[in-house]
Amino acid sequence: METCPDCTYVEKQVIGNDRYEIIDIGKNVRHLKAFLKLRDNNAVFASAKATGAVGIPCFVLDDGTVTLTAEDAGLQSRPTAEGASCNIDGSGC
Numbered sequence: 001m002e003t004c005p006d007c008t009y010v011e012k013q014v015i016g017n018d019r020y021e022i023i024d025i026g027k028n029v030r031h032l033k034a035f036l037k038l039r040d041n042n043a044v045f046a047s048a049k050a051t052g053a054v055g056i057p058c059f060v061l062d063d064g065t066v067t068l069t070a071e072d073a074g075l076q077s078r079p080t081a082e083g084a085s086c087n088i089d090g091s092g093c
Contacts, residue, residue: 001026007057009078010070020073025056042066 001007001024014020025032039045039055044066048055059073060066070077 001056004054004056006078010057010075013075038066044068 003026007024011022014022023031023035025035035056035058038058038060039049045055045058045068048068055068057070058066058068059070059075061073065072067073
């Protein structure tokens with residue numbers, strides 16, 4: 001989502017790289033519904049849900065593995081020292 005600083009940080013890393021596909025769940029309700037189905041049925045989101053986080057950005061790897069860790073997808077996570085986040089407590093999205 002373009003309003004998520006963690007998402008935009010990741011998106012900047014993949015611009016022009018055909019190995020990655022960005023799906024913005026805020027731009028189309030079909031994408032949001034697909035994400036919610038994934039989130040509701042995949043244990044990787046348990047800790048995100050427990051802390052009130054959305055669980056974005058998330059990454060679906062070529063083998064179908066779902067992860068919330070950018071490094072698992074060959075990218076870098078946004079440094080926490082950069083400030084703003086989606087959660088009220090500043091802990092992430």
